[in-house]
Amino acid sequence: MSVLSLQSVSLAFPVDRDISQTRLVLDGITLHLASDEFIAVIGRSGSGKTSLLNLAAGFLKPTSGRVSVDGVDIAGPGADRAVVFQDDALYPWLNARDNVAFPLKLRGIAKGERRLRADDLLAKVGLDNAGAKNIWELSGGMRQRVGIARALASDPRFLLLDEPLGALDALTRARLQQFLLKVWSDSKTGALLITHSIEEAMLLATRVVVLAPNPGRIVADIPASFGRQLLSGKSLQEIKDSPEYRRLHDGLTGLIHADAQEDAA
Amino acid sequence: MSVLSLQSVSLAFPVDRDISQTRLVLDGITLHLASDEFIAVIGRSGSGKTSLLNLAAGFLKPTSGRVSVDGVDIAGPGADRAVVFQDDALYPWLNARDNVAFPLKLRGIAKGERRLRADDLLAKVGLDNAGAKNIWELSGGMRQRVGIARALASDPRFLLLDEPLGALDALTRARLQQFLLKVWSDSKTGALLITHSIEEAMLLATRVVVLAPNPGRIVADIPASFGRQLLSGKSLQEIKDSPEYRRLHDGLTGLIHADAQEDAA
């Protein structure tokens, strides 16, 4: 079992052109993601969720602190941590299928095999017939799903998802939530999911982490088990009606609101 | 009072490089948006919501049918219809404030005045201190809010919003929903909102339009009054607990699901 760790990590950006001045965006973040965990990160817009994910992915270097996998400091992005981007970041010169097959191509998998696997993944995210489409011919939600399929194709140890379901209608979203949950439990891929939906966080995650802004810091790290309940066949309505669910939902809402009040003060 | 009308509009895209073949994306859409209305469009990913908005905005020409404002065919995009884009489309060479002030600049408003109004709008979307920030220094949700503020700055007769709150956390989202509702009711700006949240559609719109895919067509156009209730001071919980609300919610969910079943058949 692998663990992705952020230890006392902080991150500062320079203030505009004045590179001698910096603004602290993340402060003292410590977070461990084991490969059997599903962590959801929620927090207000601008609280540093994307920055946190960028650190875990290796796109940003922390100003202080360590980011490591199994104790070894990461040296930038790597095949063990696949990312689904907030802005899809699909390659316009490849069609939808080839975008999904891209991680397979990197591993030298043969063309026919690539095609099969990519089409399979596309079908799983509900895009059965979109393989030959150009990226600019896809709708916003379709692009997000291609991005998810592409990250899964790379078969990573950790999956880092930045609001991957943000542009989807309720039904498609619910289906993809189920799908992600299944991928996670089947393949033992540790997942770090950034979402703005408290409900989504609760239904998928084994732990919900709350980030408060200015500077971004972890104000709560709460275990949850609704995802496992869902997987074990419990109905959504049943789960949502349970007192634990209601309690946690209210608690998390309160945490984010509290932080907003403090903000206003 | 103005009306933005789509009459028997259909839209076809060429199939990849083979320009002799086309695929119908929207079929026989008729929709009238009066300036005291707030229409929410929901529908599955890829059902043609963005395409519909692009037609109304004048970014796309219909393959057949008419798009008009007060009976006059539109000749492309115009200052009467301001757009909030699904992918923000903010100008990277302008900072947040100047992006918001851009429509004011187009109208020749003096610099000082522009600045005041832009800062005011930024504050209203919860970005009090982000005016001087570069676009690439903003988080995804911050960018969306700048896009909303920019569209409002142009003081349009119709506001066309493509999933404007998709990247926002629940709290920020609720605040902005309130804000949009207030803008709409204060300024008599007709609003066309594309959203993937049935709840959001119901809470804001005076009419909820459901789009079914392949080809995109309107399968329901249902009046709603929860927004007015909210404005008149009724509490959110009270509204959500009302039987009308539950009924409509279930109805809309059913409509989208139905369409999905048909899809699978």
Added chain:
Amino acid sequence: MTIEVGIIAPTAPVEIQPDAGKPGRGRGTLPISLVTIAVIIAAWSLASVYGVVSPLFLPSPLIVLKAIYNVAVNGFVDSTLAQHTFASLLRIFAALAASIVIGIPAGLAIGTSRIGKGILDPIVEFLRPLPPLAYLPLIIIWIGIGEASKITVISLAMLPPIILSTAAGVKSAPADFVNAARSFGASRLQVLLYVILPSAIPSILTGTRIALGAGWSTLVAAELVAASRGLGFMIQSAAQFLVTDIVIAGIIVIAAIAFLLEILARLLERWFVPWAAHR
């Protein structure tokens, strides 16, 4: 930004037309271009008929046409037009091939690696402004008077635009594209080949088009040295004896070939990087 089917071209006059959504690439610019060319030729004819410019320096279109025919059939300075053209085309293409083979990797190195940039930058910046007429003697001394020296002179003119455009193209590759690839385990080479290179291709094509123009305009200088064939050689020989009709004929042939190559380049662009129009 190009006129696409069904899309109201953002800056074209926007009129909703009955055939708006129909397939077709929008009205072309060819008719307007043909009119422009006709106007220019007419003006030229008038200028020579009314003797605005002495025929010694601006022979009429008809005389130039005759000269082209004559060179094509009887030749000039010992070779026919086809032979001159062929000789020059060989040099241009050899130089183009060399510039691409050297320039694109160099541009990639400058754009992607600090060390590459550190080493190549001063070299490129030094080569860029060199006037061919100044270094011609040095080229002769170093590589003699054979084909190699002519191709080198042309290449030296073609390299900088290709290198600069490649480097600029690399810089325009979105960081997320690179990040994505690396998070899927791409090696540095794979990032280069599969992400940075494709991102840079539109820019490289623009650079290549600029380079081709630069190459042609260096042709006369390159063929000043010990050529016995070539359009530049032909033009130069004619110029020395004031045979202006042949000079203009040569210029027109060069322009015509360059024009054809440009059309080819645009077709390639449309075919191979359709996505460039959709960024």
Added chain:
Amino acid sequence: MTIEVGIIAPTAPVEIQPDAGKPGRGRGTLPISLVTIAVIIAAWSLASVYGVVSPLFLPSPLIVLKAIYNVAVNGFVDSTLAQHTFASLLRIFAALAASIVIGIPAGLAIGTSRIGKGILDPIVEFLRPLPPLAYLPLIIIWIGIGEASKITVISLAMLPPIILSTAAGVKSAPADFVNAARSFGASRLQVLLYVILPSAIPSILTGTRIALGAGWSTLVAAELVAASRGLGFMIQSAAQFLVTDIVIAGIIVIAAIAFLLEILARLLERWFVPWAAHR
């Protein structure tokens, strides 16, 4: 793609350093460039010391340095180095100004308007490959032997890269940017000035840098026209009498000036279009 503070440069060797997030623009390339230049000069010295190339054609760095000193103090062909340089700089800058004033609007017209493209395309495509050595007599017939003709020759070399890059920059402006502006009521002119032009600026800057190189490399040809001063004229005069040290001195001066201008261009780029690195 440039190395930004706190960002692991996607293609730079990725090592997490203790000072990683600290302000600073990453390690510069200057030291490497200086080493490169030193290596080249060393190789050059060795080549001349060991007589690999006859000193007549590759004088040692020391001799060239002396030549530079000598031309600076005593002059060559009746003018000092400062006078030659100043004369050429004036021509280059006048030509640059003219090319920018003509080329950017022309590029915008080609990129944004069907009629503009139809009219200008054939003209630009015709001008692009023209060899200056061939059209010099025509230039003289039309605009005489004064400064104007020299500036015209340089401008003709500078225009195509500027026009092409501007047009390419226009095409790279995302359609949504234009759509947004139009939906806020921008007139065509406003779209052009406030959206398309800024989008095209990174590309225009690249074009201008290519153009400057092309301008310098046309200098000798331009100064074939009745110049009595100028670096090109100096080089040409020296080359004819095999005064190779002066030729190389001239080349070095040109390269040095071009290098300074390039640095200036990059600073301008970094200062005025910081967003280009964040697309």
Added chain:
Amino acid sequence: ADVNVNIGYQPIVEPSRVPQADGTYEKVTGAKINWQKFDSGADVITAIASGSLDIGYVGSSPLAAAASREIPIETIFVVGLISEAEALAVKGIDKPEGLAGKKIATPFVSTAHYSLLTALKHWKVDPKSVEILNLRPPEIAAAWERGDIDGAYVWDPVLSQLKKTGTVLATSADVAAWGGPTFDAWIVSKKFAEEHPEIVTGFVQVTGKAYASYLANPDSWNATSPEAEKIAKLTGAKTEEVPALLKGYHFPSLEEQAGADLLGGGTAKAVAETSAFLLEQGKIPAVLSDYSPYVSSRWVVEAAKAGL
């Protein structure tokens, strides 16, 4: 095996173009000849110095410059003394004193440039009082046509173009008489001359023969003659202009070449004087004390011995 010979020529109208066109050089020397065209003597010198050329055609000015820089070359044949082929044509000036303040164009560093400066010296006109412009021949024609210049020291065919509307103030024949002869010559790289003396002799022999044939009956090389056509074809000149262009040079016979006025002594002196003049003009850094190593009458003598 065949010897490869690289010969650099200039597109100048002179009798040796005929055997060049006929392939006579190849036949007589038995070597494989690679003819390369150059537009100026300076480039020919560079090519010889680089080892790319064995034999080349240059004017006296570049020859003097090359010798002064001690490039290992040898003058083997004086093509011709430039006489009417180069001249100072002017418009609206009737005496040398009238040149002051006028614009006179000439291709810098050429034989014409040298002649112009020599003529001014002879007339005691201060060169600084004349505005001397650097233009190549086609550009001179254009500038004259436009009225931008008042005169030019240049060669044919541009010269005859200027003569149509101007007057001649001095020709190179005059300048030669005033002590500033200019001429064109064939040179050989010393290394090649040592390795293949027989080829050099053969080359001089064929060239001399062509000259003799022209000198024997100049008028038969008229506009419709095959000779004129061959010359035109190789140079780009118009066939009808060839006879006049041929008359612009004084072509010495092999016997004359060997004499004291030319390769036998006069040429070395002329090169020395040209060099001194170039030094005075600041064009070359130094002159040699003796230019005779760069001139040799050996080849014309041997060629003459071998008979025509």
